[in-house]
Amino acid sequence: MVSEDLNRLSGDIxxxxxxxxxxxxxxxxxxxxNIKVGVLKRADGSCYLEMGKNKVxxxxxxxxxxxxxxxxxxxxxxxxxxxxxxxxSVEERKRPGPDRRSIEISKVSREAIEAVVMxxxxxxxxxxxxxxxxxxDAGTRTACLNAASVALVDAGVPMRGLxxxxxxxxxxxxxxxxxxxxxxxxxxxxxxxxxxIRNDKIESIALLQMDGRVSRDEFKEALEMAKRGAMEIYQMxxxxxxxxxxxxxxxxxxxE
Amino acid sequence: MPGxxxxxxxGKLFAATAGKVRIEEKTISVETVKExxxxxxxxxxxxxxxxxxxxxxxxxxxxxxGSERALRHYDRALLxxxxxxxxxxxxxxxxxxxxxxxVARVIDNSLRLSIKEKDLGVVRAICSKCGSRLExxxxxxxxxxxxxxxxxxxxxxxxxxxx
Numbered sequence: 001m002v003s004e005d006l007n008r009l010s011g012d013i014x015x016x017x018x019x020x021x022x023x024x025x026x027x028x029x030x031x032x033x034n035i036k037v038g039v040l041k042r043a044d045g046s047c048y049l050e051m052g053k054n055k056v057x058x059x060x061x062x063x064x065x066x067x068x069x070x071x072x073x074x075x076x077x078x079x080x081x082x083x084x085x086x087x088x089s090v091e092e093r094k095r096p097g098p099d100r101r102s103i104e105i106s107k108v109s110r111e112a113i114e115a116v117v118m119x120x121x122x123x124x125x126x127x128x129x130x131x132x133x134x135x136x137d138a139g140t141r142t143a144c145l146n147a148a149s150v151a152l153v154d155a156g157v158p159m160r161g162l163x164x165x166x167x168x169x170x171x172x173x174x175x176x177x178x179x180x181x182x183x184x185x186x187x188x189x190x191x192x193x194x195x196x197i198r199n200d201k202i203e204s205i206a207l208l209q210m211d212g213r214v215s216r217d218e219f220k221e222a223l224e225m226a227k228r229g230a231m232e233i234y235q236m237x238x239x240x241x242x243x244x245x246x247x248x249x250x251x252x253x254x255x256e
Numbered sequence: 257m258p259g260x261x262x263x264x265x266x267g268k269l270f271a272a273t274a275g276k277v278r279i280e281e282k283t284i285s286v287e288t289v290k291e292x293x294x295x296x297x298x299x300x301x302x303x304x305x306x307x308x309x310x311x312x313x314x315x316x317x318x319x320x321x322g323s324e325r326a327l328r329h330y331d332r333a334l335l336x337x338x339x340x341x342x343x344x345x346x347x348x349x350x351x352x353x354x355x356x357x358x359v360a361r362v363i364d365n366s367l368r369l370s371i372k373e374k375d376l377g378v379v380r381a382i383c384s385k386c387g388s389r390l391e392x393x394x395x396x397x398x399x400x401x402x403x404x405x406x407x408x409x410x411x412x413x414x415x416x417x418x419x
Contacts, residue, residue, distance in 0.1 A: 063328045156290040158272035
């Protein structure tokens, strides 16, 4: 990209011009989100999600038998989460296979998912969640978590609530919601959040990471900002699930 | 009262799955479109004989009739010799053998099976001598390769590929 190379040459770039971001969004505006439920036939539950230029697919298998057997837990289910990026998802071809970054993202995302899935209902079973990034902009881990959460609902896995995830970044000394790639690369901080939402209320934080530097007050503001963004995403997740289930229940009725 | 698909926390009830809410006599339940199949009494299941002993066979259950989705994990189910046939049976090997695929009915909640009914029983078996697939011949099974004849509790659907 020409503009990006120019930016790199000049070293310093303005990410915020006249109170607007590079793509014209306000500070607390999300990128456009598109959610489709049940896109995969072979998976028990699935979801395709677009968050700006991010395109991710999540698939859920199970509860099913765990192999190898010694991984199984006799009192509750084991949740396995795999985040992986397609080689063509980024500008420079990524070597396929897990790397440090995706192993870490898989771990923290699994912990977020484990907070809502009712594992104790399925002893000796495994619930596998696979998320593939087909196209990456910034915030793929948040997009993946949102997709995974919807896919789990689609799979009919009992959950205490829903996970909605969004990141806040600091660029040019202001906090912005849902950063895109430029803001992530040249910004001062990046803080992905995931919330456990139940009854249309944020109950607790399921994932929290931060890199960069922010002050104590800025962090508090970022949290509030992320909460508002997450609620918006949560509504969209709910709508997507509802839309899918409305069609299905009509089909059930016409069979009778 | 919490019913199916509902859980309780701090004295409040919450839905655990997406679906239709149903309220019946103080019991709230959520009807899920994509349910995770569970086994109960009278369900018909398909599985494979993984162990035979003196008086019983162990069956590893794969699917339940009427559900495409894999079942949640269960331990092996017990098929006792008294539930293998209407007539008296002396030997387990006269009804099922190792690696047979059987269709059976669950007869209680502790996962005990029965294959007494006509359309229940072995639906696919291999020859114990040469390992090739057996074919029906009257009420016996015959090996097309080596001519070996074996006895089983054959299902009416043997070899049809359906159950």
